[in-house]
Amino acid sequence: MSKKMVTVTLFLLLVIACALPFVLTSYRTFQATLVLVYAIALLGLNILTGYNGQISLGHGAFYAIGAYCAAILMDQAGVPYWGTIPIAAAVCLLVGFLFGLPALRLEGLYLALATFALAVSMPPILKSHLLDKWTGGVQGIVIMKPDPPAFLGAIGIKLNADQWLYFFSLAIAIVAFVIGWNLISGRVGRALIAIRDHHTAAEAMGIHTALYKSLAFGVSAMYTGVAGALGAIAVQFVAPDSFTVFLSITFLVGIVVGGLASLAGALYGALFIQFVPNIADELSKAAPWAVFGVFLIGSVYLMPTGVAGALRSLRARLGSGKLFPLSKEETVP
Amino acid sequence: MKRTLLAFAGSLVLAAALPALAQKKYDSGASDTEIKIGNTNPYSGPASAYGVIGKSIAAYLKMVNEKGGVNGRKINWISYDDGYSPPKTVEMARKLVEQDQVLFLYQTLGTPSNTAIQKYMNAHKVPQLHVATGASKWNDPKHYFWTMGWQPNYQDEAKVYAKHILDTKPDAKIAVLYQNDDYGKDYLQGFEEGLGAKKNMIVARASYEVSEPTVDSQILQLKASGANVFFNITTPKFAAQAIRAAYDSGWKPVHYLNNVSSSIGAVFTPAGLEKSAGVITTEYLKDPTSKAAANDPALRDFIAFMKKYYPDGDIADRSAIYGYTVAQALVQVLKQCGDNLTRENVMKQAAAMKGFRIDTLLSGITVTTGPDDYAPLQAVQLQRFNGKEYELFGKVISTDQ
Numbered sequence: 124m125s126k127k128m129v130t131v132t133l134f135l136l137l138v139i140a141c142a143l144p145f146v147l148t149s150y151r152t153f154q155a156t157l158v159l160v161y162a163i164a165l166l167g168l169n170i171l172t173g174y175n176g177q178i179s180l181g182h183g184a185f186y187a188i189g190a191y192c193a194a195i196l197m198d199q200a201g202v203p204y205w206g207t208i209p210i211a212a213a214v215c216l217l218v219g220f221l222f223g224l225p226a227l228r229l230e231g232l233y234l235a236l237a238t239f240a241l242a243v244s245m246p247p248i249l250k251s252h253l254l255d256k257w258t259g260g261v262q263g264i265v266i267m268k269p270d271p272p273a274f275l276g277a278i279g280i281k282l283n284a285d286q287w288l289y290f291f292s293l294a295i296a297i298v299a300f301v302i303g304w305n306l307i308s309g310r311v312g313r314a315l316i317a318i319r320d321h322h323t324a325a326e327a328m329g330i331h332t333a334l335y336k337s338l339a340f341g342v343s344a345m346y347t348g349v350a351g352a353l354g355a356i357a358v359q360f361v362a363p364d365s366f367t368v369f370l371s372i373t374f375l376v377g378i379v380v381g382g383l384a385s386l387a388g389a390l391y392g393a394l395f396i397q398f399v400p401n402i403a404d405e406l407s408k409a410a411p412w413a414v415f416g417v418f419l420i421g422s423v424y425l426m427p428t429g430v431a432g433a434l435r436s437l438r439a440r441l442g443s444g445k446l447f448p449l450s451k452e453e454t455v456p
Numbered sequence: 457m458k459r460t461l462l463a464f465a466g467s468l469v470l471a472a473a474l475p476a477l478a479q480k481k482y483d484s485g486a487s488d489t490e491i492k493i494g495n496t497n498p499y500s501g502p503a504s505a506y507g508v509i510g511k512s513i514a515a516y517l518k519m520v521n522e523k524g525g526v527n528g529r530k531i532n533w534i535s536y537d538d539g540y541s542p543p544k545t546v547e548m549a550r551k552l553v554e555q556d557q558v559l560f561l562y563q564t565l566g567t568p569s570n571t572a573i574q575k576y577m578n579a580h581k582v583p584q585l586h587v588a589t590g591a592s593k594w595n596d597p598k599h600y601f602w603t604m605g606w607q608p609n610y611q612d613e614a615k616v617y618a619k620h621i622l623d624t625k626p627d628a629k630i631a632v633l634y635q636n637d638d639y640g641k642d643y644l645q646g647f648e649e650g651l652g653a654k655k656n657m658i659v660a661r662a663s664y665e666v667s668e669p670t671v672d673s674q675i676l677q678l679k680a681s682g683a684n685v686f687f688n689i690t691t692p693k694f695a696a697q698a699i700r701a702a703y704d705s706g707w708k709p710v711h712y713l714n715n716v717s718s719s720i721g722a723v724f725t726p727a728g729l730e731k732s733a734g735v736i737t738t739e740y741l742k743d744p745t746s747k748a749a750a751n752d753p754a755l756r757d758f759i760a761f762m763k764k765y766y767p768d769g770d771i772a773d774r775s776a777i778y779g780y781t782v783a784q785a786l787v788q789v790l791k792q793c794g795d796n797l798t799r800e801n802v803m804k805q806a807a808a809m810k811g812f813r814i815d816t817l818l819s820g821i822t823v824t825t826g827p828d829d830y831a832p833l834q835a836v837q838l839q840r841f842n843g844k845e846y847e848l849f850g851k852v853i854s855t856d857q
Binding site for chain 1: 499500501511535536537539540541542543546547550551553554555567568571572574575576636637638639665666667
């Protein structure tokens with residue numbers, strides 16, 4: 124795509140995104156907000172797994188930390204909802220970076236297991252008797268839904284709470300994606316990809332692999348934490364049972380289906396994890412996850428590079444005027 | 457005179473028309489032909505065993521619809537899977553209220569899930585009726601007018617044990633073992649309130665964390681207190697350990713066990729059936745697998761219902777008869793509402809059940825509510841395990857004021 128086309132597409136997307144809450148019902152707007160939240164989380168995981176090649180089965184834990192940060196700050200300290208986002212980001216950046224340090228020694232499957240342990244231990248830690256003064260134990264914390272700020276009403280813009288939260292999440296998602304894009308398309312992104320593709324070669328080129336890998340962990344956790352905080356505000360409730368290991372696996376499913384190492388893939392993945400389980404539930408009460416499994420297997424077989432990859436090759440074919448896959452002779456130059 | 461007559465006739469017509477107008481009142485979700493009711497259940501995930509409740513209710517309502525519905529209206533039961541995950545419950549509850557436009561939510565399952573939607577339901581003034589959880593906080597009509605519990609709650613159950621101890625062993629020395637969380641503390645609080653002024657009968661308290669491997673040391677500590685009555689507030693795995701440890705240590709107290717762990721298969725079998733003999737717990741539902749079932753028309757009906765409408769279901773699964781029972785309470789609320797199917801009237805009628813009897817409840821137990829009493833079931837009967845099965849004993853004990 125030419126640069127001009129990218130700009131036009133992005134502008135159109137923004138217009139559609141801004142129009143959405145005015146044509147959708149409150150409930151659908153709430154779902155759209157959740158899609159944005161998941162997209163931010165998946166973007167974070169994609170930086171780590173897609174671009175840097177470190178597999179994490181524990182991002183649900185960072186999501187939980189972000190969510191609890193927001194809930195505890197709002198519930199106990201009376202911090203306004205918007206103020207909790209940067210704090211959740213900072214806390215998760217730190218926790219992710221620190222977790223990334225020992226994780227440096229672990230490669231591939233071993234890292235996956237270590238992060239899996241983090242995800243498994245998160246609900247019992249949140250339920251723990253030592254923390255229940257803040258976390259509310261098994262009962263969790265109920266938080267109030269933020270109202271649109273007064274100045275909007277003063278200038279004649281009337282939004283309900285769901286619409287306002289959607290725009291709030293949209294703004295954060297845009298900021299997150301712009302930062303992510305800058306990160307990935309520059310020197311840092313090239314370093315991350317080089318480490319993924321060939322660790323030793325990257326080191327030989329003078330890349331400080333240890334620093335970059337822990338940094339990738341930290342930034343990735345930060346994104347997921349911001350998503351967790353936003354998610355908590357949208358759902359208005361946090362409880363340990365919300366952050367089981369299944370959430371972490373769902374995130375991994377999201378980035379693989381959406382497209383590894385693709386920014387747009389995070390959005391496609393978010394749409395998948397938000398809507399496909401609901402469709403599966405409507406198709407079969409008896410075995411919703413079996414239906415989900417069929418969807419998953421189908422999408423992995425039909426789009427092995429994720430939705431983003433499939434769209435990319437579709438565009439390439441349309442551009443070359445050939446809808447059908449190139450035959451073998453044609454691909455060989 | 458003519459004018460008076462006319463006015464008189466007019467007022468007559470008005471008087472006749474007014475009740476007709478007043479008769480049919482609908483909020484969204486109700487119409488002349490249909491009543492939409494929403495529900496969330498864990499059909500997948502860690503608590504999916506409870507999904508049987510949602511399926512059993514659906515089967516019962518199918519039977520009701522085949523027989524013509526309630527007051528001529530078919531019940532449209534819309535139940536979604538929330539996987540026992542609170543955020544999913546919030547999403548599904550919003551879908552039911554805003555998208556499907558149900559009249560109210562019924563029997564949403566799980567303490568965290570119901571906590572997650574309680575504020576939303578009350579803010580939107582949509583009933584969250586007969587929730588499927590044992591916590592005592594659902595009986596709070598002052599703060600949460602639109603939320604009502606169903607089953608005997610933990611505190612009420614604990615009061616029944618306290619009452620039985622006061623009646624049968626007024627000089628008892630009581631030891632309590634409880635799980636250190638909201639559930640355990642809920643029971644303990646109810647138990648202490650039940651003992652009232654005699655609270656000092658409790659000579660020893662010990663707690664455990666869910667993360668602990670065993671409760672052996674707590675049992676030895678409680679035994680050392682010299683207590684002759686033991687109230688065991690534990691979840692199934694720890695209940696089995698406690699029963700075994702108490703027996704093996706030679707401690708022979710009168711043993712009360714919370715209903716949470718009353719399953720023979722999950723608790724007494726691993727603990728050892730002979731070691732579990734003598735344990736006392738409570739029940740409020742009839743047992744379709746008991747010997748008495750063959751002679752009980754209520755249970756015969758239930759078994760016939762299962763065969764016809766829920767053939768994949770297991771009759772021995774307590775959740776099946778639970779769903780069958782609570783579905784009858786739903787039908788009763790709708791019957792009482794008549795043609796006034798507004799959300800407010802649903803709550804009003806649900807809070808006006810006076811001694812409503814469902815035949816699968818143990819005999820003598822009825823559903824009673826009031827504007828200040830949002831705890832429909834508050835009576836249970838004690839039962840003792842004889843090493844093979846439960847034997848009911850004593851009278852039905854009610855904690856309803």
